[in-house]
Amino acid sequence: MAKYLLLKHYRGAPAAVNDVPMDKWTPEEVSAHIQYMQDFAARLETTGEFVDGQALSPEGTFVRYDGEGRPPVTDGPFAETKDLIAGWMIIDVDTYERALELAGELSAAPGANGKPIHEWLEVRPFLAEPATITE
Amino acid sequence: MDEALLRTLTPAVIGVLVRRGADFAAAEDAVQEALLEAVRAWPHDAPRDPKGWLVTVAWRKFLDATRADTARRLREVRVDAEPPPGPGEAVDDTLQLYFLCAHPSLSPSSAVALTLRAVGGLTTRQIAQAYLVPEATMAQRISRAKRTVADVRFTRPGDVATVLRVLYLVFNEGYSGDVDLAEEAIRLTRELAARIDHEEVAGLLALMLLHHARRAARTGPGGRLIPLAEQDRSRWDTRLIAEGVEVLQAALARDRLGEFQAQAAVAALHADARTAAETDWVQIVEWYDELVRLTANPVARLNRAVAVGEADGARAGLAALAELDPALPRYAAVAAYLHERDGDPAGAAHLYAEAARAAHSVPERDHLTRQAARLNATTR
Numbered sequence: 001m002a003k004y005l006l007l008k009h010y011r012g013a014p015a016a017v018n019d020v021p022m023d024k025w026t027p028e029e030v031s032a033h034i035q036y037m038q039d040f041a042a043r044l045e046t047t048g049e050f051v052d053g054q055a056l057s058p059e060g061t062f063v064r065y066d067g068e069g070r071p072p073v074t075d076g077p078f079a080e081t082k083d084l085i086a087g088w089m090i091i092d093v094d095t096y097e098r099a100l101e102l103a104g105e106l107s108a109a110p111g112a113n114g115k116p117i118h119e120w121l122e123v124r125p126f127l128a129e130p131a132t133i134t135e
Numbered sequence: 136m137d138e139a140l141l142r143t144l145t146p147a148v149i150g151v152l153v154r155r156g157a158d159f160a161a162a163e164d165a166v167q168e169a170l171l172e173a174v175r176a177w178p179h180d181a182p183r184d185p186k187g188w189l190v191t192v193a194w195r196k197f198l199d200a201t202r203a204d205t206a207r208r209l210r211e212v213r214v215d216a217e218p219p220p221g222p223g224e225a226v227d228d229t230l231q232l233y234f235l236c237a238h239p240s241l242s243p244s245s246a247v248a249l250t251l252r253a254v255g256g257l258t259t260r261q262i263a264q265a266y267l268v269p270e271a272t273m274a275q276r277i278s279r280a281k282r283t284v285a286d287v288r289f290t291r292p293g294d295v296a297t298v299l300r301v302l303y304l305v306f307n308e309g310y311s312g313d314v315d316l317a318e319e320a321i322r323l324t325r326e327l328a329a330r331i332d333h334e335e336v337a338g339l340l341a342l343m344l345l346h347h348a349r350r351a352a353r354t355g356p357g358g359r360l361i362p363l364a365e366q367d368r369s370r371w372d373t374r375l376i377a378e379g380v381e382v383l384q385a386a387l388a389r390d391r392l393g394e395f396q397a398q399a400a401v402a403a404l405h406a407d408a409r410t411a412a413e414t415d416w417v418q419i420v421e422w423y424d425e426l427v428r429l430t431a432n433p434v435a436r437l438n439r440a441v442a443v444g445e446a447d448g449a450r451a452g453l454a455a456l457a458e459l460d461p462a463l464p465r466y467a468a469v470a471a472y473l474h475e476r477d478g479d480p481a482g483a484a485h486l487y488a489e490a491a492r493a494a495h496s497v498p499e500r501d502h503l504t505r506q507a508a509r510l511n512a513t514t515r
Contacts, residue, residue, distance in 0.1 A: 048276025
């Protein structure tokens with residue numbers, strides 16, 4: 001078993017194929033999209049592959065230590081090209097192929113006109129505990 | 136309350152119920168209830184025959200659970216409720232449980248979870264902790280696995296290789312939480328070896344013992360990896376090594392070589408060397424030749440290239456490596472090592488950095504990064 005992080009980006013990833021901003025969708029389309037994501041997570045819970053998932057606010061801030069006794073440096077407003085993570089889901093699956101398959105399904109969430117949005121999702125493997133046998 | 140005893144008895148009791156006709160999930164539930172009752176009752180009134188006690192109580196629980204069904208069923212149940220005489224059973228129920236839990240219809244992760252639950256007697260929470268997933272996730276994985284094997288009947292022994300693969304997966308998971316999976320895998324493999332006379336079961340047991348013997352020396356403070364050549368060999372567990380070698384020799388004497396025996400032979404040769412320099416690399420290469428012959432596993436070829444590099448020099452190792460696919464896991468790490476030995480620190484540093492980016496674990500990545508940094512510091 002291996003864990004993978006499925007990352008959904010606000011920006012920074014290539015645009016979705018069906019790229020209409022969510023606020024231009026109909027309320028029913030928005031509901032259908034959210035329902036799809038919830039159903040997806042619920043199904044992975046029943047297969048024993050779901051670990052965790054959360055949506056994130058777009059209002060992120062980069063922070064950096066700036067030396068003893070000084071407040072941390074924060075950056076913003078964000079540059080246009082900066083990557084922004086919209087949400088994430090952690091899955092625990094038998095194979096990398098299964099992780100790709102599930103990411104593909106998640107990317108097919110319905111959007112404007114009820115058509116799949118075909119957005120790009122990033123699949124990142126977790127660094128694991130070292131195997132007992134590596135020598 | 137002897138928790139270890141309960142865990143040892145659990146699979147046998149589940150096995151009895153399943154053989155008497157309970158489906159797997161119902162048997163497991165009934166045994167769990169019987170175990171709870173044992174925890175309550177035994178401190179005051181310990182039974183002389185704990186297994187018999189558990190079988191009787193679990194069978195009653197199973198009957199209670201199924202009693203509601205029909206009057207016909209109830210009649211059958213009354214007849215069936217008479218426990219058969221205890222000793223002299225022809226089949227080993229625990230053994231059959233091993234085969235059921237490793238059934239080919241299960242995915243590897245389901246088979247592992249079910250084995251730890253049913254054969255190992257671990258709680259769902261313990262298994263979830265060990266695999267770093269939520270308890271609800273592990274509970275689903277286990278109940279799905281139970282449903283998958285619900286209709287599988289105990290008829291004939293299953294495929295030993297499948298059982299061994301599952302135990303090997305458990306062993307390789309390392310440990311976290313309050314259960315050491317490597318030790319649990321050894322315990323289960325030991326019990327399997329006591330029940331079944333099979334050279335590869337012995338081979339796997341020997342392999343686990345020999346690797347486990349070196350565990351204390353494999354990591355330093357903060358989980359830092361210590362490569363084999365730099366390990367403090369006085370920290371190797373000589374008792375486990377002696378046992379592993381003995382188990383292996385008995386297996387090899389049967390002259391039916393398999394991949395676990397061949398891997399254990401390599402591990403035994405490492406364990407046998409008092410210093411890294413004394414390692415018998417020529418013999419190790421021969422065992423890797425056997426392993427490559429036995430399996431199509433490319434990792435065996437990669438390890439063979441390392442051994443060839445030690446036995447015949449870095450050039451020979453690089454030549455062996457050149458025949459392999461560079462996309463193999465740890466290919467870059469092996470290439471880095473051989474290039475350094477061949478007197479090419481700059482190339483090795485570059486390869487170590489590449490290997491670090493492809494590493495699968497944090498300690499491994501850190502180790503490879505330090506190797507690259509060490510070489511870069513000397514070549515500047």
